[in-house]
Amino acid sequence: MTDRLTAIAPALREAARRYGTPAYVTDLLSLAAAAGDLRDAFPDPWLRQYSVKANDVPAVIAEVATHGFGANVVSRGEWAAATRAGIPDDRITLEGIGKTTPDLREAAEASRDGHPLRWVSIESPEEAAALAYLVRRSRGPRIEVLYRLNPDVAPETQPGLAVGAGGSKFGMTEMEIADAITMGGGPDGPLLSRGIHLHVGSQLGAVDAWRDAVRRGLAVAALWRGSVDTFDTLDIGGGFPVFGLDEPAPGPARFARELPALLEATPADRRPTRLAIEPGRYVVARAGCWPASCTCVSGVAARSCWTPG
Numbered sequence: 001m002t003d004r005l006t007a008i009a010p011a012l013r014e015a016a017r018r019y020g021t022p023a024y025v026t027d028l029l030s031l032a033a034a035a036g037d038l039r040d041a042f043p044d045p046w047l048r049q050y051s052v053k054a055n056d057v058p059a060v061i062a063e064v065a066t067h068g069f070g071a072n073v074v075s076r077g078e079w080a081a082a083t084r085a086g087i088p089d090d091r092i093t094l095e096g097i098g099k100t101t102p103d104l105r106e107a108a109e110a111s112r113d114g115h116p117l118r119w120v121s122i123e124s125p126e127e128a129a130a131l132a133y134l135v136r137r138s139r140g141p142r143i144e145v146l147y148r149l150n151p152d153v154a155p156e157t158q159p160g161l162a163v164g165a166g167g168s169k170f171g172m173t174e175m176e177i178a179d180a181i182t183m184g185g186g187p188d189g190p191l192l193s194r195g196i197h198l199h200v201g202s203q204l205g206a207v208d209a210w211r212d213a214v215r216r217g218l219a220v221a222a223l224w225r226g227s228v229d230t231f232d233t234l235d236i237g238g239g240f241p242v243f244g245l246d247e248p249a250p251g252p253a254r255f256a257r258e259l260p261a262l263l264e265a266t267p268a269d270r271r272p273t274r275l276a277i278e279p280g281r282y283v284v285a286r287a288g289c290w291p292a293s294c295t296c297v298s299g300v301a302a303r304s305c306w307t308p309g
Contacts, residue, residue, distance in 0.1 A: 004030055004286075026060055030287040035067035038240075041252035042277050044068070047118075049093050051238055051280025052078040055288065061085035064283055070118065072278040076103050088115070093235075093278070095121035095148070095197065097170060104131045105138075112140025119144040121197045121235070125176055128184035128191060135190035142190055146197035146235055147177045149220055151213035156206040157239075171198065174220055187228045195233030195272060196221040202281065204239040207250055211258045218262060222270035234272040238279035242286065252282065 008027055015025045038048060049072035050064045056078055061071060062085035071082035074096030082092050089110055094103065094117055107120050108131065122128045122145050135143055150171030172180060177196075184191035200213045214236050225231040243249040263271055 024288065026055075026057075026063070026284070027287045028063060031060075031063060031284060032067060034283050034286060035064065035069065038252050038277070038279055038282065039068055041256040042275075045274075047235075047274065047276035049118075049235075049276060049278040050283055051278050052082055054280030055284045056081045058082075058085040060284060061087065065091075069283075072280075074098060075100075076106055079103075079106070089117050090115065091118060093118045093121065093276075095123075095278075097123045099123070099127065101130065101134075105134050107131070107143060108134040108138040108140060111135070111143050112138040116141070116143060119146050119194055119233075121146045121148050122172075122180050122184070122191075123148050123170070124172060125179040125183045128180040132184045132190045142192040144194045145184070145191045146195050146233060147180055147193070148172060148197045148199075149174070149177065149217055151198050151200065151216045153200060153209040153212045153216075156209055157201045157203045157241075177220065177224075181224075181228075187230075193224070193228050193231055195231055195235070195274070196224075197235040197237070199237030199278070200239050202239050203241045203243075205241060205249070207255055207258055210236075210239065210255060211262070214258070214262055215265075218266050218272070221272055222266050225270045225272075232272055233274040233276065235276040235278065238277060238282065240279050240282040242281055252279075 004027060012025065015023050042048060048069045050061065050069040051072045052061060053074060058081050061082055065071070065085060065087055070091035070093065071085070071087045072093045072095060073079045073082055074094070075098065079092060079094065094107055104120075104127070107117055110116055120131065120143060122131070128145070131143065131145070148171040150166065150168060150173060152166035181187070181193055187193065196217045198213055198217045200210045204210055217234055217236065221231060221234050240252050240255065241249045
């Protein structure tokens with residue numbers, strides 16, 4: 001992706017004059033280019049879920065959705081922002097270690113009311129038990145869930161961003177996933193087990209740990225698919241880096257090139273039939289600009305969306 005700052009500088013100055021400063025704006029051409037990179041690397045039928053935490057402004061979420069993305073949220077607040085952006089619940093996924101009881105209750109009630117989320121990602125056996133209880137209490141239908149695996153790898157990123165490391169608080173071991181399935185009511189309980197979710201980390205500088213994590217995710221998903229017919233999904237998260245314009249970084253296509261061999265190594269009858277990614281930073285980082293200083297920044301709130309020229 002090239003530096004568009006020179007090209008859009010007049011539009012940034014106009015935004016600063018019109019709205020005052022600080023004024024946060026989004027370059028839709030940069031956003032479209034990033035979304036296109038991801039769509040080319042992970043084409044349909046891949047599910048592409050935009051991680052709303054990267055920029056939760058409804059106008060930005062709505063624009064990302066026009067490029068074939070659903071929304072990935074971590075709270076009712078982000079869920080509400082995605083809803084305001086026009087994204088229906090069946091294209092929204094809920095994840096994160098910070099989900100509260102009201103978050104889980106709203107997921108159960110949405111399912112009861114006939115507009116379930118695409119899935120909820122479970123982070124612990126206790127969370128599985130809590131969600132199962134709320135689903136039973138709401139007397140609604142089963143809720144589709146994924147189980148977040150901690151792949152226990154060494155991500156090539158800063159320690160604070162290495163959420164796929166073994167010591168991370170994110171995700172579960174294989175044994176804990178087994179406990180989560182049991183505590184959620186088992187294969188025929190209120191939680192409809194659909195697969196494995198993993199996220200290695202943000203700003204990944206290489207593909208090695210990511211490849212190892214996907215291999216482990218495929219292995220765990222294949223194991224469970226042998227006994228749970230509905231276990232057909234692997235969500236490989238995000239983490240595609242955005243470095244300085246003069247710094248080399250593996251793009252989405254570089255990560256995607258690892259997948260055919262990994263999938264081929266999985267027995268055909270155990271292979272996932274539904275695959276997903278959930279990038280955030282990569283979609284919007286180059287598109288966010290602050291006219292007060294005309295410096296591109298990552299994940300800023302946008303006062304307006306506009307295409308220069």
